[in-house]
Amino acid sequence: MSASRKQIKLIEDLMNKGAPIPSNDGGNPDLSMFDSIQAADAYIKANYHYLSKKTHLCKIGKQCRPDEYGEVLNT
Numbered sequence: 001m002s003a004s005r006k007q008i009k010l011i012e013d014l015m016n017k018g019a020p021i022p023s024n025d026g027g028n029p030d031l032s033m034f035d036s037i038q039a040a041d042a043y044i045k046a047n048y049h050y051l052s053k054k055t056h057l058c059k060i061g062k063q064c065r066p067d068e069y070g071e072v073l074n075t
Contacts, residue, residue, distance in 0.1 A: 003040035
C-alpha cells in the first residue's frame with residue numbers, strides 16, 4: 001500500500017521547506033518514502049522540524065526556501 005494523500009502532501013511540503021531528498025548509491029533520488037505508509041511516516045518523523053523553520057520573502061507575497069536566498073541548508 002502506498003503513502004496516503006495526506007502523507008504525500010506533507011512530504012511535498014517538507015521538501016519545499018528544504019528537507020533533503022535521499023539518494024541511492026548512483027546519486028539518483030530515492031523516492032521510496034512514497035512506496036508505503038511506514039516509509040512515509042519514517043521520512044516525516046525524520047524531517048518534521050523543517051516545517052517549523054521560518055521562511056523569508058524573496059519577492060513580495062512569495063515565500064521561498066533558505067537555499068533560494070543564499071542560506072546553507074543543515075543537511
